[in-house]
Amino acid sequence: MIVPQCLRWGKGRVTLLGDASHPTLPFMAQGAAMAIEDAAVLAGCLSGRKDIPMALARYEDLRRDRTAGIQRGSRRNATVFHLSGVKAWLRNRALKTAGNRTMDSLFSYNALEVSGS
Secondary structure, eight states: OOOOGGGOSOBTTBOOOGGGTSOOOSTTSOHHHHHHHHHHHHHHHHTTOSOHHHHHHHHHHHHHHHHHHHHHHHHHHHHHHTOOHHHHHHHHHHHHHHTTGGGHHHHSOOHHHHTOO
8 A cells, every 4th residue: 555655654764653653542442452563563674674764664564454444443333332222232232142253353463473573
C-alpha cells in the first residue's frame, strides 16, 4: 500500500509507535498491546540493519494493516457495546453462540515472527 507522506508514522530516522501512530478507542483493550507489538516488530526491523530509514519504513509497512484492523474493530465495538433494547438482546444472543472464536485472529498474532528476524 502506498501511503502519502503526510500520513506516514515517521520521517527519516524518526518514527512513532503505539497510540502516537495509531490511536485506538478502548473497546478492544488493545492500546498497550499494540504498542508492545510495535516495539517487537520495530526491534526486529532494526536488528542488524544499517539503513535506518528503510528499516523504519518496513516496520510501518508491516504494522499498518494490523493496527488499522484493531482500530476498525474498536470503532465497531463502540457501537455494538452501546446498543440497547432488542438490538442489545440480539447482540447478547449472538455473543453466546459465537463464544471466543471471534478473537482468535487477535490473539494468534506473533509480533516476533513478523519482521523475519
